[in-house]
Amino acid sequence: xxxxxxxxxxxxxxxxxxxxxxxxxxxxxxxxxxxxxxxxxxxxxxxxxxxxxxxxxxxxxxxxxxxxxxxxxxxxxxxxxxxxxxxxxxxxxxxxxxxxxxxxxxxxxxxxxxxxxxxxxxxxxxxxxxxxxxxxxxxxxxxxxxxxxxxxxxxxxxxxxxxxxxxxxxxxxxxxxxxxxxxxxxxxxxxxxxxxxxxxxxxxxxxxxxxxxxxxxxxxxxxxxxxxxxxxxxxxxxxxxxxxxxxxxxxxxxxxxxxxxxxxxxxxxxxxxxxxxxxxxxxxxxxxxxxxxxxxxxxxxxxxxxxxxxxxxxxxxxxxxxxxxxxxxxxxxxxxxxxxxxxxxxxxxxxxxxxxxxxxxxxxxxxxxxxxxxxxxxxxxxxxxxxxxxxxxxxxxxxxxxxxxxxxxxxxxxxxxxxxxxxxxxxxxxxxxxxxxxxxxxxxxxxxxxxxxxxxxxxxxxxxxxxxxxxxxxxxxxxxxxxxx
Numbered sequence: 001x002x003x004x005x006x007x008x009x010x011x012x013x014x015x016x017x018x019x020x021x022x023x024x025x026x027x028x029x030x031x032x033x034x035x036x037x038x039x040x041x042x043x044x045x046x047x048x049x050x051x052x053x054x055x056x057x058x059x060x061x062x063x064x065x066x067x068x069x070x071x072x073x074x075x076x077x078x079x080x081x082x083x084x085x086x087x088x089x090x091x092x093x094x095x096x097x098x099x100x101x102x103x104x105x106x107x108x109x110x111x112x113x114x115x116x117x118x119x120x121x122x123x124x125x126x127x128x129x130x131x132x133x134x135x136x137x138x139x140x141x142x143x144x145x146x147x148x149x150x151x152x153x154x155x156x157x158x159x160x161x162x163x164x165x166x167x168x169x170x171x172x173x174x175x176x177x178x179x180x181x182x183x184x185x186x187x188x189x190x191x192x193x194x195x196x197x198x199x200x201x202x203x204x205x206x207x208x209x210x211x212x213x214x215x216x217x218x219x220x221x222x223x224x225x226x227x228x229x230x231x232x233x234x235x236x237x238x239x240x241x242x243x244x245x246x247x248x249x250x251x252x253x254x255x256x257x258x259x260x261x262x263x264x265x266x267x268x269x270x271x272x273x274x275x276x277x278x279x280x281x282x283x284x285x286x287x288x289x290x291x292x293x294x295x296x297x298x299x300x301x302x303x304x305x306x307x308x309x310x311x312x313x314x315x316x317x318x319x320x321x322x323x324x325x326x327x328x329x330x331x332x333x334x335x336x337x338x339x340x341x342x343x344x345x346x347x348x349x350x351x352x353x354x355x356x357x358x359x360x361x362x363x364x365x366x367x368x369x370x371x372x373x374x375x376x377x378x379x380x381x382x383x384x385x386x387x388x389x390x391x392x393x394x395x396x397x398x399x400x401x402x403x404x405x406x407x408x409x410x411x412x413x414x415x416x417x418x419x420x421x422x423x424x425x426x427x428x429x430x431x432x433x434x435x436x437x438x439x440x441x442x443x444x445x446x447x448x449x450x451x452x453x454x455x456x457x458x459x460x461x462x463x464x465x466x467x468x469x470x471x472x473x474x475x476x477x478x479x480x481x482x483x484x485x
Contacts, residue, residue, distance in 0.1 A: 027055050028083070028112045030063075034158075036166055037067065037105035041193045044252040045098035047105060048169050050090050050158050050203050053083040057114055064109035065093060070100035081153075081207035082115040088203040090156045092169035094232060096250050119153065119206035121146020125183070136195040138170075138188045142206075143181075150178040153206045155186045162199040170201065191254065218242055226262045231316040233259070233324065244327040251320040254281065259324075261312040265304060266332040274298050274314045278322010291319055340365065354379020354436065362390075371441040373434070381432045381441055390445040400432040403440040 028051065035049040051061050060082050066075045074097060083089045122144050124130065130140035138157075144150055155172040170188040178184060190198045215224045216236035227233060231251040238245055251257055276298055279291035301313040312326070342362040348369075350357055355375030362369055369390055371381060392398050398418040406412075418430050432441055 028053050028059055028061055028110050030108050030110065033164075034166055035105070035108055037103065040094075040252060041191075041254070044250070045095045045103060046252075047093045047095065048091065048158075048166055049108070050088045050166070051080065051083060051110065052088045053085060053112075056085050058082045058084050058116065058118065058120065059112040060115045061089070061110055061112045063091070064111075065095075066106040066109075067095060067098050068104040068106060069098045070103075074098060082118045083205070084120055087205060088158075089205045089207055090158045090169040090203055094250075094252050096232060096252070118148075119146075119150055120148070121180075122150055122178075122206045124155070124204040132198070132200070136190040136198040138201050140186060141183055142178075142186055143183045144178045145180075147180055149180070150175070150206065152176060153178075155188065156205045156207050157188055157201040158203045159188075159190055159194065159198055159201055161197045167194045167197055171207075193254075214247075216245065223264065225264070228260045231257050231259055231320065238329070242331070243329050244325060245329065247324045247326070249276075249278075249316060249320060249322065249324045251316045251318065253318060254286075255318050256315050259314055259316050261310075261326075263310045263312065263329075265310050267330040268335040269333070270310065270328050270330050272300060272302055272310070272312050272326055272328040274300050274312075275325040275327075276317070276320065276322065277325065278320060280317035280321075281319035291321070341370075344369075349384035351382045352379060354434070355438070357381070366444075367446060368442050368444040371443070373438060373441060375434060375436055375438045377436045379434060381434060382429050383432075383443070384429050385443075390443065393446050398430060399444040400430075401442045401444070402432070402434045402438045403442065404435070405437050405439045 030049045030051055035047075037045060037047045040046045045067070047065055047067075049063075051063065053059050053061075060079065062077055062079045064075060064077050066073060074095060076095075078091075078093060080089055080091055122142065125141040125143055130138070132138050142155060152174065154174055157170050158166055159168045159170050161167055168191065170190060172186040172188055175184060175186075188201060214227065214233065214236055215222050216238060218238045219242055223238075231249050231253075233247045233249050235248045236245055249259075274297065275295065277295040279293050281289065282292055298314050303311045316324075340363070342364070343359065344362050345357070345360045348360050350360070350371075352373070354377040355373050357371060357373055359372040360369060361372070367390075369383075371383070373381070390398070400416045400418055402414045402416075404412050404414075414435070416432060418432070430443070432443070434441060
């Protein structure tokens with residue numbers, strides 16, 4: 001069975017890379033039979049395809065999609081993630097503005113630029129771990145076989161039927177960081193309305209999330225912001241006092257999706273509220289069931305990044321169609337600042353020998369973590385960490401400084417350079433030695449994320465809790481190396 005499964009997926013991979021080789025002279029192209037437009041189960045016109053790169057270097061493709069919609073022609077340009085040499089990138093675009101009964105999808109126009117090998121060396125492991133399940137989902141493993149770190153990516157694939165027709169494009173959950181040699185599990189899901197027709201997944205690829213910019217008129221000027229979501233947003237406009245932004249949104253999926261917005265910050269006191277007013281599917285409803293009308297304020301998460309931009313997150317219900325009202329915008333009042341410290345004691349996973357941890361504080365303005373300890377003997381502090389919380393310096397190193405109690409006659413401070421981090425899953429564990437009498441251990445990096453108030457608790461839980469499992473299979477002390485300053 002192992003041999004058969006391996007052979008099947010090897011054939012699939014070979015087909016993705018070398019099919020239609022007569023067209024390879026075009027460099028970057030979409031085969032005719034793999035460029036399809038159709039109305040999905042929600043009645044939204046959708047274009048799916050696989051963009052092939054036959055060049056000997058990585059490219060960033062821009063696709064011009066043209067649809068003849070009765071008396072109108074829609075034309076839009078889309079820039080996609082880098083495609084490695086001799087690989088394919090699955091893509092999917094929704095065009096709700098297409099409404100005629102028989103739209104005509106015109107031939108694609110592709111231009112491209114050279115790119116860095118962003119995901120060079122990343123691949124799906126073709127063995128018996130790559131399995132299609134009874135519900136038509138697929139699980140497997142990916143490996144970073146290159147020499148560079150991959151960040152903020154998903155696994156994409158084409159879903160095909162037994163006649164090799166493209167049914168859809170699938171993508172995995174987002175991976176934050178993947179170091180050379182790392183092996184991660186991934187899962188791809190087929191939507192329920194095509195589940196019975198799925199025969200295989202093909203043309204696996206790594207890619208970025210699409211980030212969509214929007215520019216809206218605000219007073220006498222304009223404001224440009226960005227969003228990432230599987231829902232679609234358009235027609236943004238502010239009210240007369242510039243405190244409320246209203247958008248039209250459409251979620252074509254029969255499942256909730258998360259909208260993530262990035263706004264420029266005008267005041268530290270800005271607090272956004274989101275009201276959805278439109279139609280959605282009831283929980284458990286099928287696409288054939290009528291939608292229900294509703295209007296309600298939804299829960300949100302809010303944070304600020306190192307560039308001073310607000311990040312707003314909220315859920316868009318399945319099948320949602322209607323208006324999104326975001327209130328809480330303010331005029332610039334000069335109060336944009338970050339707190340002096342944030343208590344992370346209950347959010348960071350640690351282990352300690354020779355003492356106990358009393359408190360862990362983030363110091364955003366100092367780009368450091370302060371770990372207050374009570375130590376009786378020499379020992380080690382091991383902290384589960386990731387770059388969302390504390391980023392290393394450019395050479396991928398941290399600096400640790402141990403502070404002794406004043407009454408101890410030994411060195412008052414001892415500094416260490418943490419020169420290697422042993423990875424566990426998506427996180428890392430740094431190990432810091434200390435002497436008996438140490439009362440504080442300071443860990444310095446290039447940046448500490450400055451979320452604040454109650455929001456930091458929610459945001460850090462999302463970003464960190466998934467990474468706090470501390471592997472017992474490896475002794476981190478023997479795999480981490482440090483040297484005195």
